Amino acid sequence: MKLARLKGKPEIFYTIQGEGKSLGKPSLFVRTSLCNLHCIWCDTDYTWNWEGTSFPHVYDRDPGYTKYKKSEWIEEIPVSDVLEIICGYECKNIVLTGGEPMLQQKELQELCRALKKTDSTYWIEMETNGTLLPEKDFDLYLDQYNVSPKLKNSNNPEKLRIRPEVLHYFSKNPRASFKFVIDSRADLQEVLDIVNTYRIKAPQVYLMPQGTAAGQLAEKRVWLVEICKQYGFNYTDRLHIHIWGSKRGV
Ligand code: SF4
Numbered sequence: 001m002k003l004a005r006l007k008g009k010p011e012i013f014y015t016i017q018g019e020g021k022s023l024g025k026p027s028l029f030v031r032t033s034l035c036n037l038h039c040i041w042c043d044t045d046y047t048w049n050w051e052g053t054s055f056p057h058v059y060d061r062d063p064g065y066t067k068y069k070k071s072e073w074i075e076e077i078p079v080s081d082v083l084e085i086i087c088g089y090e091c092k093n094i095v096l097t098g099g100e101p102m103l104q105q106k107e108l109q110e111l112c113r114a115l116k117k118t119d120s121t122y123w124i125e126m127e128t129n130g131t132l133l134p135e136k137d138f139d140l141y142l143d144q145y146n147v148s149p150k151l152k153n154s155n156n157p158e159k160l161r162i163r164p165e166v167l168h169y170f171s172k173n174p175r176a177s178f179k180f181v182i183d184s185r186a187d188l189q190e191v192l193d194i195v196n197t198y199r200i201k202a203p204q205v206y207l208m209p210q211g212t213a214a215g216q217l218a219e220k221r222v223w224l225v226e227i228c229k230q231y232g233f234n235y236t237d238r239l240h241i242h243i244w245g246s247k248r249g250v
Pocket of ligand 1: 043047
């Protein structure tokens with residue numbers, strides 16, 4: 001399978017969940033490479049912003065920022081090796097993240113099946129952008145879906161980021177919660193439209209400020225919390241940014 005590479009190794013790390021429903025929970029993150037979207041503010045752009053592509057990114061304005069050489073940022077690793085690494089940790093809360101992990105369902109299904117066979121108490125969270133349906137046989141092994149549909153502010157075309165059949169599926173799935181990345185107050189109407197169209201219940205909704213620095217989050221938090229109060233949505237911060245900034249693998 002293809003994982004993100006960090007310092008010559010697959011990006012698998014023990015930390016606390018920094019966002020959403022499980023915020024604060026000690027978790028083991030497995031970061032897959034590759035994504036089918038190209039969010040302009042993505043903070044894991046090393047999973048998709050390859051040399052030779054034309055996707056814009058906010059980092060383009062940073063001096064010295066260049067796109068990534070694909071061969072240097074992907075760690076190809078057998079599922080059995082990933083299993084061995086995971087089993088080397090005590091942690092039983094596994095977060096499959098990316099990139100977009102749903103692109104590698106076949107391999108992840110094999111991994112999840114093996115994990116549950118090893119120890120049925122493993123709790124597996126799937127982080128997804130909500131554009132791909134899980135296969136039935138894969139869904140069996142997943143305990144929680146952290147679905148993050150992307151808004152206009154992500155700069156992805158609507159037909160790529162909004163897949164009605166997938167959103168209908170997750171809105172009816174009691175294991176799914178929805179996390180929306182909010183950049184400005186103007187994003188609220190889009191969230192309300194999605195919530196109403198797909199009949200997503202307010203307690204399933206998490207609004208999170210967009211930002212990769214504590215200052216950005218602090219500014220947006222002030223008004224975002226008020227919106228959450230008004231609509232009965234949950235507010236989620238980005239705890240890892242407050243603790244570690246944009247450092248990887250922590
Ligand atoms: S869907 Fe997630 S990983 Fe993919 S580009 Fe957007 S933020 Fe990044």
